Amino acid sequence: xxxxxxxxxxxxxxxxxxxxxxxxxxxxxxxxxxxxxxxxxxxxxxxxxxxxxxxxxxxxxxxxxxxxxxxxxxxxxxxxxxxxxxxxxxxxxxxxxxxxxxxxxxxxxxxxx
Ligand code: AMP
Numbered sequence: 001x002x003x004x005x006x007x008x009x010x011x012x013x014x015x016x017x018x019x020x021x022x023x024x025x026x027x028x029x030x031x032x033x034x035x036x037x038x039x040x041x042x043x044x045x046x047x048x049x050x051x052x053x054x055x056x057x058x059x060x061x062x063x064x065x066x067x068x069x070x071x072x073x074x075x076x077x078x079x080x081x082x083x084x085x086x087x088x089x090x091x092x093x094x095x096x097x098x099x100x101x102x103x104x105x106x107x108x109x110x111x112x113x
Contacts, residue, residue, distance in 0.1 A: 002045075003097035009043045019070045023062050026070045026102070035105025036074050036081070040067050046098040048087050067100050076104035084112075 007013045009025050018038050019026035026040040042059050046052050052060060064083070071081045081104030086093040 004095050005039075005041045005097040005099060006043070006045055018074065019066065021066070023059060024066050026066070029101070033101075034103040034108065036071075036076055036103065038070060038074060038102040039099045040070055040102060041097060041099035047096045048093060048098055049085050050087050052098065063100060067102055071102050071104065074102070074104070076102070079104060082108050 002010065002012070004013065005025070008015045008027060015030075016028040017025065018028060019040070023044075024040055024042055026038050029037040029039050040063060042056075042063060044059070046056055046059075049060075067083050071077065071083075081102060084101040084103065085091075085098070086101075
């Protein structure tokens with residue numbers, strides 16, 4: 001069965017796409033927690049970072065490099081931004097397809113809630 005983000009990548013569910021290449025897709029979060037809130041994820045479903053394997057190392061490097069590019073494209077380079085990967089129940093993960101949140105456009109609190 002396809003994950004939500006696989007369905008978005010396959011255009012079976014609509015989303016506002018901010019960036020796409022052969023390996024990753026970046027979309028606007030449907031429930032933004034900051035003025036800019038994007039999600040970037042591998043098209044190939046890795047459930048969560050805890051289940052990534054050494055075979056995924058190039059994919060994960062690509063994901064992070066592209067996250068920084070997408071953040072810059074969204075105008076966040078000067079003000080800064082936060083990248084977040086939620087893992088498991090205590091981490092707040094709700095979609096079991098590895099994704100990285102890109103949050104910015106306001107001063108973010110630390111520690112997170
Ligand atoms: P997480 O809680 O870290 O698993 O993040 C999942 C994120 O996916 C949440 O921020 C949701 O708002 C977002 N989300 C859920 N469904 C959609 C959708 N159809 N399009 C865009 N973002 C979504």
